[in-house]
Amino acid sequence: MGSTTCPYISPDLVGMIGRQHKTTTLGFFLVILLITAITVQWMDMNILSGGFQRTSNSFFPEVSCSTACPQRTVLVPEAARTSESTEACPEYFRWIHEDLKPWKATGITREMVEKAGEVAHIRVLVVSGVLYVEKFKKVFQTRDMVTLWGILQLLTLYPGRVPDLDLMFELGDIPVIRKRAHRASAPPPLFHYCGDDLSHDIVFPDWSFWGWPELKIRPWEVLKKELQDSNEARKWEDREPFAYWKGNTKLSLARRDLAKCNATYQDWNARIYDVDWYREKRQRFNTSSLVNQCTHRYKIYVEGISWSVSQKYILACDSMSLFINPHYYDFFTRSLIPTVHFWPISENDKCRSIKYAVDWGNAHPKQAKGIGRSGSKYVHEKLMMKYVYDYMFHLLQEYSKLLRYQPSVPEGAVEVCHEALICSVKGLRKKYRLNSMVNNASESSPCSLPLPSSLQNLQAFLDKKSGLIRQVELREVAKENSSQAQR
Template sequence: GTCPSNYPRAIEEEEPGPRSTCPEYFRWIHEDLRAWAHTGITREAVETAKRTANFRLVIVNGKAYVERYQKSFQTRDVFTLWGILQLLRRYPGKVPDLELMFDCVDWPVVGKSGGYAGPPPLFRYCGDDRTLDIVFPDWSFWGWPEINLKPWEGLQKELREGNTKKRWMEREAYAYWKGNPAVAETRMDLMKCNVSEEHDWNARVFAQDWVKESQQGYKQSDLANQCLHRYKIYIEGSAWSVSQKYIMACDSLTLIVKPHYYDFFTRSLVPVHHYWPIQEHDKCKSIKFAVDWGNSHKHKAQEIGKAASSFIQDELKMDYVYDYMLHLLTQYSKLLTFKPVVPKGAVELCSESMACNAAGLENKFMMESLVKGPSERAPCTIPPPYDPPSLSAVLRRNSNSIKQVELWEKRYWDNQNNSSRLRGIGCYTIYRGD
């Protein structure tokens, strides 16, 4: 269908009053664009990024156009583009003209030492320490129909309610994980931590069969009914996993197996404040210690679990997801050294035509996540960039917290025969920020 022309082109008037400051993780926008801060982004650099891109997105005069190169896995591209259209509906007139390349594949590809004159600016869902890919909120915030994962706004509310079904103290005193182990060796390794006749590593891990689930109506994968354990494990898949936000929303103490990738919000998570770090090469012993520690320090374990779910509920609400997109795209567009133009092969996109062409869950999730009209609230104010010393201090603090846990863990296993020593480990230093 054609796109209507009667949607407001700009916001008439926002509510007065001071703007809120965006969450801390918005500071990483500056870091993600730092590679182009001095040179700007040339058309040549953008064209170089086309090599692995699924689509080119062009925004001119508040309208979105897409030039598709290759279909993504499932509906990743569809819901990413849908999310961008909702941003335009929420903040008409605020999204600047721009042109960008988007790669919907898991793994970041723009190496820091690529030997380019100017590195190609390529948007994707995650990055790592060796790459320069620009991270952007993933498709699941608007829904993932293939596995019946609802849009984040409604699901966030369900998770909040699901949290109240069982108080932390009444939950099972084990670490729970359910997912698809076949996607990564590290997950296959986690399956070995399951309870057996020889060992109980305090872990209860289950393989999720998505084909069977879809045939049985997704009865066993309702996330709001998975807040029944005191501890929940997060482990990466083939790269980062969208599951992290759902796992951390449970009030359970999240045990994070050492991650190699980050997405747009995870870099402001603090070990032993938001989660408990788990060693990747000795998972089972690491998990057993974490659960024993938590069961011996229940108040502290609950405190960490609560800090994580508060972060997910308060700092990762859809308002902030849209604000992150707006600020990232605004900062990105300022770096462009050329005038964005609509290429010949591009098609105009709008919510109406996308929703009309979608059926089943795809259409349902689009309708549920449709932005009804312009926001009355102004976007939050982006915090300033880190200066190098403060960024180093943040990274050092996180690294020291993880080392501290590894030290406690080593001591625990050294003294394993004398379990009463666990209470004397002195697990409070990080809390006071010492």
Template sequence: MNLLSNQLTMQRFCSSGLVRHFSEVLITLWRWRPRVKKNLGTTTTLLLFLPLLIATAFISSLWNSDTSNFSVHNISRNKTVIIVSRKPQNRPPKRITTPLNCVKNQTQTCPTNYPKTSQTQKSISDYSITPTSTCPDYFRWIHEDLSPWKVTGITRDMLERANQTAHFRLVLVNNKVYIHKYKQSIQTRDVFTIWGILQLLRKYPGRLPDLELMFDCDDRPVVLSRDYSGPNNKGPPPLFRYSGDRWTMDIVFPDWSFWGWAEININPWESLLRELKEGNNRRNWIDREPYAYWKGNPFVAETRRDLLTCNLSDKHDWNARLYVQDWILESKRGFQQSNLASQCAHRYKIYIEGYAWSVSEKYILACDSMTLLVKPYFHDFFIRYLQPLRHYWPIRDKDKCKSIKFAVDWGNTHKQKAQEIGRAASNFIQEELKMEYVYDYMFHLLNEYAKLLKFKPVAPDGAVEVCSETMACNANGSHKKFMMESLVKGPSITNPCTLPPPYEPKVLGAFYRRKLNAILQVQKWEDRYWESLKKQ
């Protein structure tokens, strides 16, 4: 073993830059040889180099299998070699796995030995081989969503007024989560939203400050800006939900489906994203059906029922192929006709809102197909960043059929550009909306929100402590399946991405003008198209 260790040490030494510097010393000594009497012979010559050999062995032993402990400086004037010890660079922290602590035949409780801050997280700050990446630009909207409280902060009174429509209150104190439910949400939206926040705490344990928030799981935002525009208003209540619009001040948060939508068999986002990528690779864009595809529930909104009039008929072909999704029937059939990865077979896919914003948005954008986005009135946490003609093609909400037909005709004529638009959207979804960034968005949003609180968060009477164990250990069926699939296995070995600064007013204004100009440009092209057909 000692022989092998010595061999490895010498290999590391010889492969280092020191060999070159010692060679220079040998050359220098060789130039000194005239000063040595010629009759000293070989023995004296060896004695002359003996100190150098001893020094080499000494340095090799100090090297101790890690050449990074030393730095070498060569002073060119006299070929002097200086070896300076420096602090060894930290190695990447080892990934830690935190298994669920499920107990059998007992009432499941939360473990009491959860660390406030994991050892892995403590060592990250000392590990700087690669710098922390900057978050995607859509993170800037965190600042915009929290701007109503930038000056005043958030008081206890403001928070309590948010419970008028909230489904639950979440309190984080000393890295423990307490939930006070006010009412049942649609399906299991509240369950998987809470589950997602618990996974965030597993990913970054002890990194978030204490906080207290109200969450509304319904579709439409309710905190109207006009109600808090006067000088004597009490301040808007901070209310979290999945979407917002230009007239409201609700705080937008990633939706529950990122951890799975059990009721309609949609897998958690991390695995589904891989499936969508594989589905894209099955069929090249040019080989796909040259029509616009949509499949969904048309009965939730008038605008969707209006969309169905654009379907293929004996009188018209608006280049649209539209299908009604009957979720009750699909559930009975085992969801055989609702696989999202198999729905990337058309060159164009239509996104249209339902009662409000729709979860389907990210699935459609991920398909490599050019997304035809019917004018939206609501936004989720990332869609505000996307630009028309770069990530999607804008469709008018009035006279949809003509708008869709023109978009498809334009794309089939400008195939390369249409492919670029579709690919830009899917690349954004794959690279900038991966689960890593979803968690980082949540982290920064909650962290910035907590900074605004003007009171000490306290678990209220009636609140129940929850953790991954209390939610997953006793779950059944697809609920348990999705929870186990989306379970964060342990603390992250990297820091969250760096939150970019807020938009400057001029920059944000230019962003909106660029978006509006692109939409107006498309409308001009569309008007000319139909005018030219009338003249024929």
């Protein structure tokens, strides 16, 4: 295999520059040590399976620690060239069509993409199977690097099958492309971690699926297994019969309001714990482990600045999830159904609504346990990393079909590869990347993308969700009226 290298990554890209060795002897010694350490960690990665487990038949070379990207030949498994998947994707994949609908008639031009660059943090390109990035502005923590890492894993899982791409990413919390500003023309296409009913942002899996080292949150495939073990260790009936939430109450008005539901002056059946992340960091996050938080029959989800990555962790606990009327969604949550996967909570009367939910659940334990189990099953089975990658694959495939030009690498973009993203970091950042690394190309195809929903079916689904929420609201009102009549 050739030995030509890509350009060094510019210093303003966090963590992507490694150190050059001062002497040949020292450099060789360090490379041997690093390769040995990485090999040991790979041997311990036995919880991942299938295409995510290293075998002797790997299509890709082992990582050699260098921040220079080696030249590679993309090899596509023979089975993948001809196979067609018979597995249907989960239902939430249908939202891909809805997210891309604004460009169905016009397509996407280079000018549209570059217009999105005015508000984007990074530009991401795939050209002939190689990943490139151009950075525009500073990103919070390492969201950009971890997002790029996730895309690299997709390219490894489905080599030669991801089309040439040119897309802009906004890596903040709040959707940017407002619908009201683009009523007369197609909006600029912008990828983002979440969306809402007022925006055109294209929803993409967030960075936390590959780990959040700054908060010591492990990659999703690893953490999901640990949460599953925790669920089996403490059954629903043996948990505290209250609603639990732990987080930063200062992030939003909704969270500050939720803090008033704590059992300080009146017991609303809620146990609310404020988190000071600076103190948690000093204590090495020993009191904020997500695995140790599946201890109550009910868990509360409340948005912060916008959506929160905590939603999947809350759902995964087997507890009945209490959602305080979300205004934002990520890629998998729009297909969740009230009273099936979660219990809706009024944002205007949170405390009373939470008390009603807990009282109802404790009086109907079989139904409450079933809702908790249904929500947990949804994320454990329909949000496996296999499906996260398949969602990315289909979203990018459908996006590429809309491009009206051939993507090319712009001046200022740099190549991104596994070597650069692994060898330029240490500690948890390196550990999480190794733990979430896709080691083999898949020999099977991605699941089959479902067809778009008709307008009639989509509206019927939305009406069904609204109707179920309204039923809960009416039951809460009836309970309150009955209580007042007895006073």
